[in-house]
Amino acid sequence: MRVDIVTIFPDYLSPLELSLVGRARARGILDVHLHDLRQWADDVHRSVDDAPYGGGPGMVMRPQPWWAALTEIRALGAADGRRPRIVVPTPVGRPFTQAYAADLADVPWLVFCCGRYEGIDARVIDEWADDEISIGDYVLAGGEVATLVILEAVTRLLPGVVGNAESVTDDSFTDGLLEAPVYTRPAVWGDREVPAVLRSGDHAAIGRWRRAEALRRTAQRRPDLLARQDQAAADDGSGGA
Numbered sequence: 001m002r003v004d005i006v007t008i009f010p011d012y013l014s015p016l017e018l019s020l021v022g023r024a025r026a027r028g029i030l031d032v033h034l035h036d037l038r039q040w041a042d043d044v045h046r047s048v049d050d051a052p053y054g055g056g057p058g059m060v061m062r063p064q065p066w067w068a069a070l071t072e073i074r075a076l077g078a079a080d081g082r083r084p085r086i087v088v089p090t091p092v093g094r095p096f097t098q099a100y101a102a103d104l105a106d107v108p109w110l111v112f113c114c115g116r117y118e119g120i121d122a123r124v125i126d127e128w129a130d131d132e133i134s135i136g137d138y139v140l141a142g143g144e145v146a147t148l149v150i151l152e153a154v155t156r157l158l159p160g161v162v163g164n165a166e167s168v169t170d171d172s173f174t175d176g177l178l179e180a181p182v183y184t185r186p187a188v189w190g191d192r193e194v195p196a197v198l199r200s201g202d203h204a205a206i207g208r209w210r211r212a213e214a215l216r217r218t219a220q221r222r223p224d225l226l227a228r229q230d231q232a233a234a235d236d237g238s239g240g241a
């Protein structure tokens with residue numbers, strides 16, 4: 001997978017040199033290219049923002065640098081007919097979910113547009129954006145953190161990245177439920193003991209315990225996920241969660 005990231009703060013993306021994503025890059029599974037938007041700004045001051053039409057607080061990112069940047073980046077694929085999927089993190093985007101991550105993990109070339117200020121001129125979004133994604137119902141100061149979140153969730157799903165493929169399929173949300181609690185040694189920590197079933201070696205019982213715990217946790221913390229499961233079950237005629 002090739003990933004191009006356009007930002008006025010390239011250093012904000014330095015975590016992509018570390019850990020899971022860093023290892024995927026070192027192994028050639030991921031090919032990340034960072035671009036400073038200012039290199040495309042057409043004025044001597046390299047300006048990327050201007051006052052909003054209609055007034056209001058803050059500044060808006062000018063269309064010209066983005067248009068020039070995306071035109072040049074898209075042209076990289078012209079010779080062999082490749083076209084990138086252009087992703088714009090934004091507070092007004094579609095919610096980012098594990099299913100969305102799985103969708104993006106199948107895309108050979110992603111381009112992330114990291115906005116700042118009050119956002120990017122709407123004409124850029126209208127023309128260029130394939131996906132407008134929000135990572136949650138809170139307000140950030142720009143798209144870089146969201147790009148890191150999205151890219152980590154997508155990279156985990158790329159073949160060969162996570163050693164034990166099962167740990168990806170057993171993820172929270174993959175089956176629509178939150179994961180069961182996890183434990184490791186020692187068996188007793190202070191006055192707390194690991195549930196006996198997990199040390200029983202009875203894999204059927206362990207599976208039942210984990211499913212029950214996942215359902216309990218989901219009902220307690222994310223009843224919306226259960227409702228979604230029940231609706232999906234009703235739609236395909238099978239039993240609920």
Ligand SMILES: N#Cc1c(-c2ccc3ccn(Cc4ccncc4)c3c2)n[nH]c1N
Pocket residue numbers: 089090091093114115116117118119120133134135136137138139140141142143144146
């Ligand atoms: N994904 C995502 C996001 C963002 C986000 C993303 C990109 C930009 C660019 C600029 N801003 C600042 C801003 C813009 C408009 N309104 C308020 C603040 C951003 C926020 N905030 N919250 C999320 N879940």
